[in-house]
Amino acid sequence: MARKTNYLGHEEKARIEIIPMIDVMMFLLVFFVLIMIEMIQGAGITLDLPQSSSQDPIESVTLNIGVSVDGGLYVDGQLIDDQQLSSRLTDMKGTGKLDVVIAGDRGSHYESIVHAMDLVRGAGVSAIGLATQK
Incomplete structure (x- = not known):
């Protein structure tokens, strides 16, 4: 592992910066949430749907x-x-x-x-x- 020496002669260990990684993860989270909101299709009105125990999801809804x-x-x-x-x-x-x-x-x-x-x-x-x- 490479070590750096500062101007006083002390050695510093390499470290992983976590803040940029958190920024990237937040960006990805927001991206996927926005995509999922666009993918969820609805009738555009609030409906109280009846319940069913035997339902099959429809893959492509137009x-x-x-x-x-x-x-x-x-x-x-x-x-x-x-x-x-x-x-x-x-x-x-x-x-x-x-x-x-x-x-x-x-x-x-x-x-x-x-x-x-x-x-x-x-x-x-x-x-x-x-x-x-x-």
């Missing part, structure tokens, strides 16, 4: 549709009507494989969720999933 208690349909946090949803699904279906997840609030009517599924199927999308909590 579009999330939220169904509120009053039956409103939400895409990217924006209230959307049936015709707008159908045209958006048709446009997205033309770009390639489309997976849709419907997140219905716990208090929403079954009829509203089935209506959303009918709109998705009417646009020619067959890969439909229902969001639940574990």
Whole structure:
């Protein structure tokens, strides 16, 4: 191990500076947190999802549709009507494989969720999933 000699003749041992290493680790932590926030997809509204004991994660989700208690349909946090949803699904279906997840609030009517599924199927999308909590 190399030793340095200062101007008074005393030898100093080499040491590892920990502060720059902490800075780099904090930078990496912030980077990964920001990336994960972008990767987590949501309906953009607060929903109280029902629970399920048998759920399978969907690997690639392209579009999330939220169904509120009053039956409103939400895409990217924006209230959307049936015709707008159908045209958006048709446009997205033309770009390639489309997976849709419907997140219905716990208090929403079954009829509203089935209506959303009918709109998705009417646009020619067959890969439909229902969001639940574990």
